[in-house]
Amino acid sequence: MDNSKLNRVRTLMKDQDIAAIIVRAPDNILYLTNYWCMKGYDAAVFPQEGDAVLIAIEPQLADAQRNSWTDDIRLFKSYHPSDPRPPQYRALESTLQVLKERHLTDKVAIELNMGTQSADRMIGEPTTPTQNYFDAFRKVSGQVVDATPLLSEARAIKTTQEIERMRLANELAALAMEHTREHMRPGMKESEVGGMYESFVHGLGVGYQGKVEMARAFTLVWSGKGIATFTATGDRPVQKNEPTLFEIWVCADGYWTDLTKNACPGDLAPEYHKLLDLLLKVFNEGVSYARDGASFPELDRLIRARITEGGYPGQPSHPICHGVGARAHEPPYAHQAGTGTIKKGMVLAIEPGIYWPEGGGLRLEDNFWITDKGNDKLCTYPDDFRLVVRH
Numbered sequence: 001m002d003n004s005k006l007n008r009v010r011t012l013m014k015d016q017d018i019a020a021i022i023v024r025a026p027d028n029i030l031y032l033t034n035y036w037c038m039k040g041y042d043a044a045v046f047p048q049e050g051d052a053v054l055i056a057i058e059p060q061l062a063d064a065q066r067n068s069w070t071d072d073i074r075l076f077k078s079y080h081p082s083d084p085r086p087p088q089y090r091a092l093e094s095t096l097q098v099l100k101e102r103h104l105t106d107k108v109a110i111e112l113n114m115g116t117q118s119a120d121r122m123i124g125e126p127t128t129p130t131q132n133y134f135d136a137f138r139k140v141s142g143q144v145v146d147a148t149p150l151l152s153e154a155r156a157i158k159t160t161q162e163i164e165r166m167r168l169a170n171e172l173a174a175l176a177m178e179h180t181r182e183h184m185r186p187g188m189k190e191s192e193v194g195g196m197y198e199s200f201v202h203g204l205g206v207g208y209q210g211k212v213e214m215a216r217a218f219t220l221v222w223s224g225k226g227i228a229t230f231t232a233t234g235d236r237p238v239q240k241n242e243p244t245l246f247e248i249w250v251c252a253d254g255y256w257t258d259l260t261k262n263a264c265p266g267d268l269a270p271e272y273h274k275l276l277d278l279l280l281k282v283f284n285e286g287v288s289y290a291r292d293g294a295s296f297p298e299l300d301r302l303i304r305a306r307i308t309e310g311g312y313p314g315q316p317s318h319p320i321c322h323g324v325g326a327r328a329h330e331p332p333y334a335h336q337a338g339t340g341t342i343k344k345g346m347v348l349a350i351e352p353g354i355y356w357p358e359g360g361g362l363r364l365e366d367n368f369w370i371t372d373k374g375n376d377k378l379c380t381y382p383d384d385f386r387l388v389v390r391h
Contacts, residue, residue, distance in 0.1 A: 002162070022137065033052055074098065198217040230247075343370065
C-alpha cells in the first residue's frame with residue numbers, strides 16, 4: 001500500500017473538510033485503490049478516515065482481491081436477470097449505500113470537471129457518467145463538491161511506488177523502440193511499423209520481470225513528409241534517409257509514458273541534421289530549466305522564444321510541457337499566459353517540436369522526474385537518434 005500517496009490525499013481532504021471522495025474514472029480508482037478496472041463500470045469510496053471501499057463488477061472479483069489495497073470489496077452484477085439497466089447503475093446504488101452506512105454524507109467530493117480520463121483496462125470503450133449519476137449524490141449528501149482540483153493537486157506529486165511503475169513503462173517503451181528500429185525497413189507502411197511497436201510492448205510487457213500484469217502501447221507513426229502535428233497513422237511508406245517519428249504512449253498497470261522518439265533508416269538528410277541540432281539545443285535548455293521552484297510560464301516562454309530565434313516563429317502548435325502519471329496527459333500544464341511552479345516529485349513531459357509547412361519536421365519528447373538534484377530522464381532511448389548504434 002502506497003501510504004505516502006494516500007496520506008497526502010487525506011491531508012487535503014481534512015483541510016477541505018471532505019468526508020469522502022467518490023471516484024468512477026478508472027485512473028482515479030487506480031490512484032486511490034490500486035485496482036485498474038476492466039470495464040469502467042466500477043467505483044470507489046475513499047473516506048477521510050477508515051478503509052476505502054471498492055465497488056467492483058462481479059466477474060472481476062479475483063482481479064480486485066489480487067490488486068486492491070482494501071479488503072472491503074462490494075460486488076455488483078454485470079447482468080442482472082430482473083434489472084435491464086446498464087451495470088453502472090447498480091454500481092451507483094452500491095456506492096450510495098456505502099455512504100449511508102458509513103455516515104459519510106455531510107460533504108462529499110465527486111468528479112464534476114474531468115476534462116479527460118484514462119480508459120479502463122480494455123481501453124477501447126471508455127464509460128462516461130449520466131446526469132442521473134451526478135444528481136444521485138446531491139439527493140443523499142449535505143454538500144457535493146468537485147473532487148477534481150484536490151485529485152489533480154495530489155496526483156501531480158509522484159511517490160516512490162509511482163516512479164517505479166513509470167520506470168517500467170519507460171523501460172518497455174525503450175525496448176520496443178530498439179526492436180522496431182532494428183526491424184523497420186524503407187517501404188514498410190507506417191501502420192505496419194506502429195503495429196510492430198504496439199505488439200512488442202503487449203507481448204513482452206504482460207508479465208515483464210514478474211512486475212507488470214498488463215501492458216499496452218499506443219502509437220502515432222509518421223515518416224518523412226508525413227510528419228505533422230497529430231494526424232492519424234497512415235499507409236505511407238517509411239522513407240529512407242528521413243526520420244520516422246513515433247508518438248508513444250505505453251501503459252504499465254495504469255501508469256503511462258508520453259514520449260516522442262525517432263528513427264532513420266539510412267543516412268539522415270542534411271536538412272534534418274540542421275533541424276535536429278536546433279531542437280536538441282532548445283530541448284536541453286528547457287530540460288535544464290525544469291527544476292524545483294522554476295516557473296511553468298517561463299518554461300513555455302523560453303522554449304518558444306528559442307524556437308523563434310531559430311527561425312520558426314509560432315512553433316509548435318501544441319503544449320510544450322505537461323504532467324504524466326495515471327494519464328498520459330494530466331495537470332500541471334506549462335503555458336505562457338498561465339501560472340504555476342515546478343515542484344519536486346512531479347513527472348513532466350517536455351516536448352518541443354518544429355513542423356515544416358510542406359510536410360516533415362521533428363519533435364523531441366521525454367519524461368522527467370523532478371528531484372532535489374534537478375531532474376531524472378525516465379526513458380533510455382536517446383533523443384539524439386543519430387547516436388543509436390546500428391546492428
